[in-house]
Amino acid sequence: MTRLIHLIYSSAAKTDFSANDLLALLASSRSKNTAHNISGMLLHIEGSFLQVIEGQEADIDQLFETISADPRHGNITTIIRESIARRVFADWSMGFADVKLAEIDAADGFNAFLQDCGSVMALPPGRAQKLLTAFKDGRWRSRQPRSARADTQVATAAPSVDPLQGTDIAFQPIISASSRSIWSQEALAWDTRMQRELTALDHDAEPLSEIEALARERAMLLSAEPGSIQNININVRPTSPQDAVATMRAIIDLSKKQDVQDRQITLELNQDYLNGDVNSIIAIVQDCKENQLNICLDHFGAGRSGLNQIEMSQPNSIALNAKLVRDIDTNGAKQAIIRGLMQTCDDLGIDVIAKHVETTGEYAWLASEGIDLFQGGLFGNPQLGSMPTTIRIP
Ligand SMILES: Cc1cc2nc3c(=O)[nH]c(=O)nc-3n(C[C@H](O)[C@H](O)[C@H](O)COP(=O)(O)O)c2cc1C
Secondary structure (H helix, E strand, C coil), X not given: CCCEEEEEEEEEECCCCCHHHHHHHHHHHHHHHHHCCCEEEEEEECCEEEEEEEEEHHHHHHHHHHHHCCCCEEEEEEEEEEECCCCCCCCCCCEEEEECHHHHHCCCHHHHHHHHXXXXXXXXXXXXXXXXXXXXXXXXXXXXXXXXCCCCCCCCCCCCCCCCCCEEEXXXXXXXXXXXXXXXXXXXXXXXXXXXXXXXXXXXHHHHHHHHHHHHHHHHHHHCCCCXXXXXXXXXXXXXXXXXXXXXXXXXXHHHCCCCCCCCEEEEECCCCCCCCHHHHHHHHHHHHHCCEEEEEEEECCCCCCHHHHHHHCCCEEEECHHHHCCHHHCHHHHHHHHHHHHHHHHHCCEEEEXXXXXXXXXXXXXXXXXXXXXXXXXXXXXXXXCCCCCCCC
């Protein structure tokens, strides 16, 4: 089966590309891309290239092989290669912008950049757009050796689900600090006796997966109610690769029954209980993206959820694990780790969610490092049966 993918890479010119050279490159690229139904965008900033190419997987891989072998540039670095639901540059066989550093640095350079790029910033928000912005801001350029040329809010109350062996469904808001509003609601399988999220440790796997399936369905129904369109985060805590595939397939099927255009559904993948090869779930992760479902690596930094997972799964977001967040404002080692992680995620267009934030000190430090999405008791506790509508933001 062939998939729609996009591939984003950076490279450094090895020869001096004059304006005419660039135009000639564009003209030939456009005609070849049109023939293969490939669309995309090429940015050139004083010897550094960033290109997005999108199309059928086989066509993109073949073109990238050709481009990689092109002696006119080197240091070719693949930044993203992943499935996409739809093209971002559908109208452009190859959009193009040639930007001078001076223009970017000038006061009105940003505007000039926007004009040069056509409507890049009017693109739907996504990783391609974030990457282009990061490139403009110096990422992927400054890192490369010099080239050879040298130089909310949902208000509907919902009936509580019948408790299933001391379980219920709870919703906890994830807030956006910049917009000071609810960004998404996370659906939680809730242990009413322990007053906390259900874990596989205190419940058999069967009721756990049953209540989680109920939580997903309830969340998707509530989030799509007319007049109360709401982003949701739903948990996927597979015990085996087969379980992961079945659960994610069920969510894809569920989402197909609903119009998910106006809201973002994020699958929080928690691999704490996963026995088996993580690699074998990469294909279903790609299927999710193809179907407009975002992937978040949950408990990031704990257990299996580490740096290599960012490279393998290419998530839309990561959620920091609780231990990393706890007392971050006073712990230098944790601060250094988060700073590095933020840089990595910025460079890759990945959002960072800080969960389990309990104190204003933790919040202030994380916000000052550029984190925008938060969850925790500081902002709002889980609420049984319905989506909370009020939040606190310090
Ligand atoms: C930075 C850069 C970007 C390129 N982008 C494309 C492109 O989008 N499409 C394309 O057909 N060729 C592109 N090329 C040119 C290819 O590398 C190659 O020269 C061209 O496809 C002709 O290959 P062929 O002679 O094997 O058909 C690019 C080259 C460079 C240096």
